[in-house]
Amino acid sequence: MADLRTSFAGITSPNPFWLASAPPTDKAYNVARAFKAGWGGVVWKTLGEDPPIVNTASRYGAVSYSGVRIAGFSNIELITDRPLQMNLDEIKAIKRGWPDRAVVVSLMVPCTEESWQRILAQVEDTGCDGVELNFGCPHGMSERDMGAAVGQVPAYVEMVTRWCKQHTRMPVIVKLTPNVTDILAPAAAAQRGGADGVSLINTVQSITGVDLDLMAPEPVVDGKGTHGGYCGPAVKPIALRMVAEIARALPDLPVSGIGGISIWRDAAEFIALGAHNVQVCTAAMHHGFKIVDDMIDGLANWMDGKGYAAVAAVQGRAVRNFVHWNDLNLNYRTVARIDQSLCIKCGLCHIGCEDTSHQAIAALRVDGQRRYEVIDRECVGCNLCYLACPVDGCITMVKQESSGGVLTWEHHPNNPLRKEAAE
Amino acid sequence: MREIGDIEAGRLDTAMLAANFADAHPPLSPAQAVVEANRCYFCHDAPCVEACPTGIDIPGFIRRIGTGNMRGSGQTILESNIFGGSCARVCPTEELCERACVHTAQEHKPIQIGALQRHAVDWLMARNVAPFARGAPTGKRVAVVGAGPAGLTCAHALARHGHDVTVFEARPKPGGLNEYGIAAYKVPDEFSQTEVAFILSIGGIGIEYGKSLGPDFTLDSLRRKFDAVFLGLGQAGVKALDLAGETLSGVRDAIDFIAELRQSPKAKVAVGRRVVVIGGGNTAIDAATQARLLGADDVTIVYRRGPEHMTATDKEQAWAQTHDVRIRHWAAPVRLISGTGARGDCVAGVEFTRTMLDAAGRLVPTQHRFVLPADLVLKAIGQRFAVDASEEMPVIRDGRIVVDADRHTSLSNVYAGGDCIAGADLTVVAVQDGKLAAAAIHRQLSGGM
Numbered sequence: 001m002a003d004l005r006t007s008f009a010g011i012t013s014p015n016p017f018w019l020a021s022a023p024p025t026d027k028a029y030n031v032a033r034a035f036k037a038g039w040g041g042v043v044w045k046t047l048g049e050d051p052p053i054v055n056t057a058s059r060y061g062a063v064s065y066s067g068v069r070i071a072g073f074s075n076i077e078l079i080t081d082r083p084l085q086m087n088l089d090e091i092k093a094i095k096r097g098w099p100d101r102a103v104v105v106s107l108m109v110p111c112t113e114e115s116w117q118r119i120l121a122q123v124e125d126t127g128c129d130g131v132e133l134n135f136g137c138p139h140g141m142s143e144r145d146m147g148a149a150v151g152q153v154p155a156y157v158e159m160v161t162r163w164c165k166q167h168t169r170m171p172v173i174v175k176l177t178p179n180v181t182d183i184l185a186p187a188a189a190a191q192r193g194g195a196d197g198v199s200l201i202n203t204v205q206s207i208t209g210v211d212l213d214l215m216a217p218e219p220v221v222d223g224k225g226t227h228g229g230y231c232g233p234a235v236k237p238i239a240l241r242m243v244a245e246i247a248r249a250l251p252d253l254p255v256s257g258i259g260g261i262s263i264w265r266d267a268a269e270f271i272a273l274g275a276h277n278v279q280v281c282t283a284a285m286h287h288g289f290k291i292v293d294d295m296i297d298g299l300a301n302w303m304d305g306k307g308y309a310a311v312a313a314v315q316g317r318a319v320r321n322f323v324h325w326n327d328l329n330l331n332y333r334t335v336a337r338i339d340q341s342l343c344i345k346c347g348l349c350h351i352g353c354e355d356t357s358h359q360a361i362a363a364l365r366v367d368g369q370r371r372y373e374v375i376d377r378e379c380v381g382c383n384l385c386y387l388a389c390p391v392d393g394c395i396t397m398v399k400q401e402s403s404g405g406v407l408t409w410e411h412h413p414n415n416p417l418r419k420e421a422a423e
Numbered sequence: 424m425r426e427i428g429d430i431e432a433g434r435l436d437t438a439m440l441a442a443n444f445a446d447a448h449p450p451l452s453p454a455q456a457v458v459e460a461n462r463c464y465f466c467h468d469a470p471c472v473e474a475c476p477t478g479i480d481i482p483g484f485i486r487r488i489g490t491g492n493m494r495g496s497g498q499t500i501l502e503s504n505i506f507g508g509s510c511a512r513v514c515p516t517e518e519l520c521e522r523a524c525v526h527t528a529q530e531h532k533p534i535q536i537g538a539l540q541r542h543a544v545d546w547l548m549a550r551n552v553a554p555f556a557r558g559a560p561t562g563k564r565v566a567v568v569g570a571g572p573a574g575l576t577c578a579h580a581l582a583r584h585g586h587d588v589t590v591f592e593a594r595p596k597p598g599g600l601n602e603y604g605i606a607a608y609k610v611p612d613e614f615s616q617t618e619v620a621f622i623l624s625i626g627g628i629g630i631e632y633g634k635s636l637g638p639d640f641t642l643d644s645l646r647r648k649f650d651a652v653f654l655g656l657g658q659a660g661v662k663a664l665d666l667a668g669e670t671l672s673g674v675r676d677a678i679d680f681i682a683e684l685r686q687s688p689k690a691k692v693a694v695g696r697r698v699v700v701i702g703g704g705n706t707a708i709d710a711a712t713q714a715r716l717l718g719a720d721d722v723t724i725v726y727r728r729g730p731e732h733m734t735a736t737d738k739e740q741a742w743a744q745t746h747d748v749r750i751r752h753w754a755a756p757v758r759l760i761s762g763t764g765a766r767g768d769c770v771a772g773v774e775f776t777r778t779m780l781d782a783a784g785r786l787v788p789t790q791h792r793f794v795l796p797a798d799l800v801l802k803a804i805g806q807r808f809a810v811d812a813s814e815e816m817p818v819i820r821d822g823r824i825v826v827d828a829d830r831h832t833s834l835s836n837v838y839a840g841g842d843c844i845a846g847a848d849l850t851v852v853a854v855q856d857g858k859l860a861a862a863a864i865h866r867q868l869s870g871g872m
Contacts, residue, residue, distance in 0.1 A: 066489065067461035344525040347467030363468060370468065390464055391529060 002303035003310040004296065006040070008276040009171040009197030009254050011129045013040035013102040016267060016311055017295050020199075020258050020279035021045050021106035021132060021175070024289075026080055028090035032097070037289035038296060041102025043199075043279060046079035046134045047087050047119065049109050053078045053141075061208035061218040061228060072234030073282045074208040076219060076226055078140045079108055084122070092126040104173065108134040108146050111156065113163045120168040130171035133164060135186070136202020138179050138229045148202070151177040154189035161193025173256065176200040176242075178235075183242040184249050197254035198246065199279060201239040203229025232282035236260030240273055244322045247274020251316075262291070264298030271311060272318040331407040334381035334397040336361070336374045342394040345370040349385035349395060357384050427771045428673060428764025429696040429798045434718025440689040443716035447608040447742075448512075448538070456542040460489035463534050466525055471536060474523035476847075476855045477504040481520060485539055497547035498554040500540055503858075505579050506572050508548060508618045509601050510851045511541035512609050515705075515736045519851070548621050557626045558585030563868045566591065566649040568636050571599020572850045573841030574655030575622055576857030577864070582627040584865045589649070590628060593635035597623075599657055599841075601850065603682040606709035607689070608716070636810055643815045646836060651864045654817075654824060654832070654839040655857065658848070660809030664701065664802055668759030673770035677702065677710035677803035684713055695799025698722045699773050701756055702803030703733035708740065710801045711748045722748045723795055727755040727778050727786060753778050755788065759800065772796040808843050821845070829863035830856050838864060 004015040018041035019025050019034055026045040034042060055077055063072035080087060095103045105128050109115040123131060134141075135151030142149040150156045157174060164172045174190035176183065178201035190198050205227050207217045217225030239259020246255055257275030261267055262283035270278050283291055308314050338349065338361075350372050353361040360378035364371040374385075381397060389395040409415050435443070451459065463485040471481045480499050487496035500507035514520075516537040524533035547554065563586045567574040570592035578588040596602050598615040623630075634640060636656065645652045661676045663669060677700060684692050694717040700707050703726035715722045726733055729752050730740060740750060754775040762771030777791035808822045817832035817839065818825045824839040826832055832839050840856025842848045 067458055344528040345466075345470055346464045346525045347469075348464060351467035370470070390525075 002300045002308060004040075004300055006277045006311050008256055009130060009173050011041070011102050011104065011171055013277065014100055015040035015292075015296055016271065016277035016299075017292050018042060018102060018104075018256070018277060018279045019284060020281040021134065022281040022285075023075075023077065024281060024284050026082070028094050031090075031094050031103075034284075034289050034292075035094075035098045035101050038292045039101070039289065040277070041104065041129075043104045043106050043132050044087070044091055044128075046106040046108045046137070047084055047123070048079045048107075048146075049115060049119065050084050052081045052083055055081045056221045058219045058221045062232070063208050063234060070232055070282065070286050072206075072208065072230055073232035073285070074206050074219070074228035074230045075203070076139050076221075076228040079106075079134070079137070084119075088122055088126055091123075091128055095127045095129075102130075103128045104130045104132050106132045106134050106175070108137065108141060111145060111150060111160065113167075116160060116163050117167040120164060120170075124168055124170055128170070130173060130196070131164065131168065132173040132175050132199060133160060134175050134202075135160070136175045136177035136200075138177055138203055138205045139227055148177040148179055151175075151186055151202070152180055154185045157186045158189040158193040161190050161195050165194035171196040173197045173199050175202055175258075177202045178238060178242055178259075179205050183245055187246045187250055187253060191250060191253045195253070197256060197276070199256035199258055200242055200246070201235065201259045203231045204235055204238065206230030231260065232286075233260045233262055236266060240269060243270060243275050244273040244319060247316055247319045248322055251319075264295045264302065267295060267299055268302060268314065269318075271314050272316070273322065274316045274319050276315060277311075326409045328408065329406045330409060330412055331402045331404050333400040333402050335376050335379045335400055336381070336385050337396050337398045338372060338374060338385075339394050339396070340371070342391050343372060344391055344394075345372070346390060347372065348388045348390070352384050352388050357382060361385060426764050427762040427798070428766055428769035430673060430693050430769075432693040433690045434694065437690050440717070444607045444611065444689055444713075446611050447606075450545060451535070451538050451542050453542075456488055456539060459535050459539055460485045462526065463489070464525060470523035470525060471520040471534075474519045475503075476519070476849070476851045477510075477858065478855075479503040479507070479520075479540070481536055484543055485534065485536070488539060488543055493543060493546045494552060494554070496543040497552070500544055501547070501554060504851065504854050505576050505622055506601075506618065506850060506854045507540055508544040508621075509572070509610060509615065510854065511537050511544060512614070513601070513605055514849065514851050515738070517738045518736050548617065551621070551624075553621060553624045555579075555583055555625055557582050560587070560627075561585040561868065563587070563650045564589065564648075565651045565653065565864060565868075566645040567653045567655060568645070569593075569599065569655035569657055569841065569843075570597035570619075570630055571655050571657055571841055571853065572601060573657075573853035573857040573860075574599070574653060575619065575628075576854045577653045577655065577838075577840065577861045578628045578857075579622050579625060580858055580861030581864060582625045584861075586627070586650075586865070586868060588628045590630040591634040591636070591640065591645075592630055592632050593659070595632050597630055597632075599655075599853075603685060604678060604706070605685075606681065606713055607684050608713075609709075641815060642834075642837070646834070649836075650868055651836045651838065653857070653860050653864065654837065654843060655841040655853070656808070656810060656824075656839075656843040658806035658808050658842045660807040661802065662805045662807055664756060664759075664804065666756060666759055668761055668770065669802075671759060671761055671770040672766070672768065673798055674759060674800045674802070677706050677801040678806065680710050680801055681706065681713065684717075689717065692717060694719050695797065696720050697795075697797050698799045698801065699795050699797040700724045700801045700803055701773070702726065702805070703728065703735060704803060704805065705735050705739055706806075707801075707803035708735045708743045708748075710803055712743045712746045714799070714801070715746045715748055719799075724748060724750045725754050725756070725773075725775060725795070726750065726752050729753060751775075754793070755786075757788070757792070760794065770797060770800050773800055806842070810843075828859070830860035831863055836867070 006016040021043040059077045061074040065071040137147030141147035257270030258279040386395045484499040521533040601615040698714040700711040758774040760772040776788040838860040841853035
């Protein structure tokens, strides 16, 4: 069986599945249940300075899609609302009880060196494995100049990271906000500040919906709403891109992948695009901690099937294939093929292509029977029909023979700035 | 052996009868409906629509359930089929829309189109949202003969166009077979009357009950008094076995038995201890199953051909069998056996001959015979068109009124639809007839023809 032990920012854990800093990791009670269920580590819900913050009633909103609940999830909860010492005592007890698991503590204090220095000393005393600087929380705390208010300014990220590295021996992880134009700027700043790794993404600023009776954004607090932080399956593509971007540009900066990871396959994808481990929240909040069973053996079974002995063998394996658009081969051509024996005649391939794309699938009647056929000369190989078809394997995108080898935009005749091939 | 002629009412207590005749297929909950609606692929050129005789925009109404647009969903159905509520309950969907559903091809598990349709129409009816308004009066008058699905569909469509409609109905209640000819558990709780009232709420439609074509008025008189006439006469006659003993006590028409079950308290309907039903259609199924549910000990349907030849669908056959009704195929009655019971002479059993197909594919009797003892024999071998052919009637062929694609008969301003014309004898087909005829009548009255 594949070895799932991982090391991220110098912190080891028996498997790559950590619980992200969030409600599931707010108390010893929850964390002990998570460790019993098999989670490899936790990032404790963000600690701040006393007096504790106050949370609202009505904290979560969600997007349901075609009957699927919590396709996307949003929260307006702030950091822990429990006294600092209570959290510190519980963290110490948990780490003592579960020495093989990773216990990282998320922190968010005002942007002064004294504040960070003070809390780092208190946290170090718990015996935890590291700290994660919460520069990502996009709601509430950012209005108090913390969280994303820091994470959106690379100079602040670098400054606070440097303070932390100076005032603790623990590994320092910087959690990044996706609410920026260029994720590489804060990531590089964290690296310059000496971070041992970055974790991303934190949540995306969002309004999940509008209560059309109250005429208020959701989640509604006494008739009013505020923007929240979006997460869950819906944000996975956004997170994957950002993780891959960092893995490609800053290969020496370890990354913990976060964002909509719900099943082992999601984890495999994040790890393949450069993550050293993954952090999970929404899926656990939706289905409980037991989901980690399938994550663990699903990942191991897949790795066994592929002959990957350890997570390190998968880690970053797809990064070299994450290229810029300009590096794609414009001579590559595919055409859709419909397996008529599998076709159930729903017509979705036709109507999508006909109404919105390239009019490349004909709707025919042969002896009164519906028949959908690809018009090869019109098909641009866009994948739309393949994606819309409800039958696995019915539509495939078949590679076409092409002459001329690889041709990128850099050398394409239509590019006015093309580079002529060297003689 | 108990006595011959054991027929009585009240074999089961009223609580048991109420349970037996409750809604056969309880409605979907709103949550179930949304889950089911979300399974629909919203096909292009959807095969289910083509399979529906009334051409309901099925993906359209199902999508609206999924999006929470319940009013739009119900209206989408009723736009094509004003009897959408009863069709949702009685249509053989497994032969029509649900058989065509692409999920049937994919996984043998079609979308529950009938159940979803019921969900949507019931939503409208529960809120008394009748989505259509009577058109501005045109001053034109149309007579409709028969207040069944064909006639009332035609009447409703004409009212939307602003024509005044008078319906003549032989029976004391409207609804036709929905009221008199369908098993009670398919349309419980007076659904048929509720639906008719919902349809008539558009206004502009008057019904005269107890008025039959022939005894009470002539077609000629209607043609003179009205601008157009629609005949939705149904099939009021019943085919006979043509066997000696057919008039014996204990031998009756299944369709009458079914009607009595709909019009009387179940505890008052008499049923035999041993029941033999002869026939292979839904009437046979409805009669046999209800006989069991009334408390008959032993119920057998006997059909002269094989299961694949029965007009009752596979689902209907299985329904009867699940209720412990035995179905014997390939046997035809040859003799009704009489006996003397406590109440005098009555039927005591039926002798059957086994049948087979000969080399030419014709149904022929064999030497093998058997007798089924019976206290009650129900004849369900079909109905027939029952109006006496007179010179004023339109052309009739094979016992049905001949019509063209517009449901126009051989007479200039006379249209017909439903079971009195050729085609499948289904509520949904009758509705389509009524729709097409109304459209043609409107064109004619508007001078468009």
